[in-house]
Amino acid sequence: MDAGQLAHPGVEELEVGPILLALADENRRRVVAELAARPDDERLCASFDLPLSKSSRTRHWRVLREAGLVYQRSAGNGLYMRLRKEDLDARFPGLIQAVVAAD
Template sequence: MDSGELEHPPAEELQVGPILLALADDNRRRVVAELYERSDGERLCASFDLPVSKSSRTRHWRVLREAGLVHQRSIGNGLYMRLRKDDLESRFPGLIQAVVGAP
């Protein structure tokens, strides 16, 4: 792994347990829902309006990435995040749509 590159679990290793644990948090579920609604599926991490500290945001991003829900990439000084829609739909059909559609 190159310096500055983040580790992401391969699609075939995604597990429903860590995904559901990550989605149990309202802030993380909101981030996933917002990414799900984007046509390009990608957004600057700093653009999310979450009512938490910067360190808490960083933790939320890590939990989402390690669960396999998002892919993060660094461009210049920015960190971008996108939902792994295709991987998730292939591995767990309908799960993300059901979660983001829930009240």
């Protein structure tokens, strides 16, 4: 793993429990909804307008990554993320669409 790589669960390791726990938080659901609106795009983590401190944001990004909802990569001074839409749809068809539609 190079310096820009962070640990992510494999597709076969994705579990609905951790995903639903991650999505229980409204700020994380908001991030997932924004990413789902443009699933092929990668966004700078700092670009999300959330009413949270930097340390809280960092914790939220980690929860999303460890649950398997997003891929993150570090590049220079920035941290980027994108939704793992294909992986999530393969493992849990319709889950992300249902969560986004419910909010």
